[in-house]
Amino acid sequence: MTAVVPLPFTALRGVEHIASLSFESRWERTAFASFLTASAARNRAVFSASGELEGYLLTLFAGGNLDIVSIAVLPERRRQGVAEALLEDLRCSPDVLSSTLEVRADNEPSRRFYEKLGYALVGTRRRYYDGKNDAAVMRWDRR
Numbered sequence: 373m374t375a376v377v378p379l380p381f382t383a384l385r386g387v388e389h390i391a392s393l394s395f396e397s398r399w400e401r402t403a404f405a406s407f408l409t410a411s412a413a414r415n416r417a418v419f420s421a422s423g424e425l426e427g428y429l430l431t432l433f434a435g436g437n438l439d440i441v442s443i444a445v446l447p448e449r450r451r452q453g454v455a456e457a458l459l460e461d462l463r464c465s466p467d468v469l470s471s472t473l474e475v476r477a478d479n480e481p482s483r484r485f486y487e488k489l490g491y492a493l494v495g496t497r498r499r500y501y502d503g504k505n506d507a508a509v510m511r512w513d514r515r
């Protein structure tokens with residue numbers, strides 16, 4: 373079973389490392405730091421037995437909605453249920469009534485991932501990323 377824990381601030385460099393392997397555009401360290409410390413943040417992590425960060429999930433929770441800010445898993449740990457465990461750990465909380473996110477419209481693996489977890493496409497934001505790439509807006513509602 374994949375053990376999911378709250379993401380500690382000490383994992384900041386690990387988050388930056390996984391993000392650098394996962395996304396074309398880079399965030400400043402201060403951007404990650406602000407999401408790790410935000411009062412509305414609900415963040416989760418999976419570590420290896422040796423203490424290496426293997427996956428992270430950054431979210432903001434407000435008004436019953438869990439907004440996914442960023443999720444990524446080390447390439448060599450993908451397709452082993454890490455991301456699903458991260459997200460389910462937060463969604464199982466009874467105060468989470470819905471969840472929203474934007475994902476690059478051409479990011480098929482991620483869209484398949486969210487669809488498996490019950491998210492549906494609810495809109496598109498044109499040229500949302502770097503003024504070039506469209507975002508698919510997806511949403512899940514507790515029934």
Ligand SMILES: CC(C)(COP(=O)(O)OP(=O)(O)OC[C@H]1O[C@@H](n2cnc3c(N)ncnc32)[C@H](O)[C@@H]1OP(=O)(O)O)[C@@H](O)C(=O)NCCC(=O)NCCS
Pocket residue numbers: 394395442443444445446449450451452453454455456457473474475476479480481482484485486488
């Ligand atoms: C998207 C991402 C977080 C998924 O992480 P993961 O730990 O590999 O996902 P899981 O193993 O929990 O996958 C759960 C399900 O999602 C779907 N899925 C995940 N990756 C997939 C892929 N590459 N292709 C198709 N479906 C995929 C599958 O249904 C999978 O279940 P299965 O393996 O039983 O078929 C990972 O691919 C990643 O880090 N990508 C780069 C960063 C990124 O794009 N983040 C999302 C931005 S919003």
